[in-house]
Each structure stands twice: as C-alpha cells, then as structure tokens.
Amino acid sequence: GAVVSQHPSWVICKSGTSVKIECRSLDFQATTMFWYRQFPKQSLMLMATSNEGSKATYEQGVEKDKFLINHASLTLSTLTVTSAHPEDSSFYICSARDLRAGGNTGELFFGEGSRLTVL
Amino acid sequence: RKEVEQDPGPFNVPEGATVAFNCTYSNSASQSFFWYRQDCRKEPKLLMSVYSSGNEDGRFTAQLNRASQYISLLIRDSKLSDSATYLCAVINDYKLSFGAGTTVTVRA
Numbered sequence: 001g002a003v004v005s006q007h008p009s010w011v012i013c014k015s016g017t018s019v020k021i022e023c024r025s026l027d028f029q030a031t032t033m034f035w036y037r038q039f040p041k042q043s044l045m046l047m048a049t050s051n052e053g054s055k056a057t058y059e060q061g062v063e064k065d066k067f068l069i070n071h072a073s074l075t076l077s078t079l080t081v082t083s084a085h086p087e088d089s090s091f092y093i094c095s096a097r098d099l100r101a102g103g104n105t106g107e108l109f110f111g112e113g114s115r116l117t118v119l
Numbered sequence: 120r121k122e123v124e125q126d127p128g129p130f131n132v133p134e135g136a137t138v139a140f141n142c143t144y145s146n147s148a149s150q151s152f153f154w155y156r157q158d159c160r161k162e163p164k165l166l167m168s169v170y171s172s173g174n175e176d177g178r179f180t181a182q183l184n185r186a187s188q189y190i191s192l193l194i195r196d197s198k199l200s201d202s203a204t205y206l207c208a209v210i211n212d213y214k215l216s217f218g219a220g221t222t223v224t225v226r227a
Contacts, residue, residue: 034215043123043206043219044163093162095215108215110162 004096006111020080021114023094029074030096038091050077084118091115120145123209125218132197139193140221142207151210152190156203197225
C-alpha cells in the first residue's frame with residue numbers, strides 16, 4: 001500500500017529555535033497533505049492542510065506564522081515550528097490521501113509521526 | 120460540542136471476550152466514517168471503513184447509525200494483540216476529524 005514517510009521521528013530542541021519536519025509520500029503523488037498534532041491522551045487535531053503549489057489552509061486557532069508549511073512538490077510537505085516553546089512539545093503527524101484508493105475520499109495514510117520536545 | 124466524541128475507557132477485558140464501544144459525531148452531514156487503531160507513541164493505522172449497511176472484517180464489526188449519529192466497533196474473541204487505542208474518524212468537507220480514542224486492554 002501507499003507509504004508516507006516522516007522525518008525526524010524524534011527531535012529535542014532548545015526553546016526559541018526552529019524545527020523542520022518533513023513528510024514524503026513515497027509511492028504516490030499527493031497534491032494535498034494534512035498536518036495533525038496530538039497531545040497525550042488527546043485526539044489528533046488537524047492543524048493545516050498543505051496544498052502543493054499554493055498556500056496552506058490553517059485551522060482556526062493555529063498560527064500560520066508560527067507553523068510554516070511548504071508543499072514544494074507533489075511528494076514533499078514540510079512543517080517548520082518557528083521559535084519553539086515548551087508548550088509546542090507534541091506529536092506531529094502528517095498524512096496524505098492516496099486518491100488511487102478510491103474517489104475523492106481515498107484512504108488516508110499517516111507518516112510515522114515526529115515527537116517534538118522543546119526544552 | 121466536539122465533532123467526534125468517544126468514551127476514553129479503558130476497557131479491560133480477558134482474552135476471548137467481546138468488547139464493544141461507540142463513537143458519536145455532531146455533524147449530520149458527515150460523509151464517511153472510519154476506525155483507526157493507534158498503538159502507544161505510534162501513528163494511527165486504518166482498521167476499517169464503516170459502511171451504512173455495517174461491515175465485518177474478521178473479528179471486527181463496525182456499524183453506523185445515522186439516525187442517532189454514532190458508529191460502533193465490536194471486537195470478538197479478543198486477543199492480547201488487540202490492546203491499543205481505537206480512534207474513530209469522520210470526514211466533513213474532505214477533512215478527517217478524530218475522536219480522542221478508546222483504550223482497550225486485553226489481559227491474559
């Protein structure tokens with residue numbers, strides 16, 4: 001099946017630094033990718049929809065200047081957490097829809113997730 | 120009101136038992152429904168889609184009740200390997216919204 005790869009799996013950084021997380025669709029093209037964040041024992045919360053060749057669409061309450069999303073190609077989206085703070089520590093997961101799997105909904109495949117810890 | 124709500128559990132059941140739990144959704148126009156399985160500190164993995172007529176995949180049975188706006192998951196003959204958090208997910212406007220998950224622990 002389709003595979004989505006995310007890197008890095010773990011990252012620890014100092015407060016105030018920026019961290020970039022990559023999300024790649026390995027065997028299919030994804031014009032749209034989704035970025036989620038999950039705090040412990042909570043649901044995955046959609047942060048933004050990454051659109052290839054255009055600006056990302058952010059969910060309400062997500063700061064677009066803090067969470068920079070770039071979708072430069074059909075197989076790569078990046079999320080940069082700028083000026084990270086301890087409250088940004090979370091599990092960040094990307095996903096992409098493989099439209100070959102069926103119609104407009106398709107099946108959503110997830111990357112392995114990136115666990116960010118900000119000291 | 121949250122878009123998707125689940126009983127967090129945990130449901131602690133012995134091997135071989137049947138366990139079932141529900142998930143409610145708030146948007147009556149929701150288009151598609153899924154159950155995902157998430158192991159600790161891992162990404163969610165699709166367990167099964169939920170069809171209007173209900174569907175079964177081995178020991179797992181999913182049901183959709185549009186009138187009451189809930190979906191259910193039933194696990195028969197529980198295995199130790201079924202221990203996980205089960206997330207329900209609903210598509211609205213092509214966006215997938217998740218519940219917080221129901222934790223199931225199967226004990227020997």
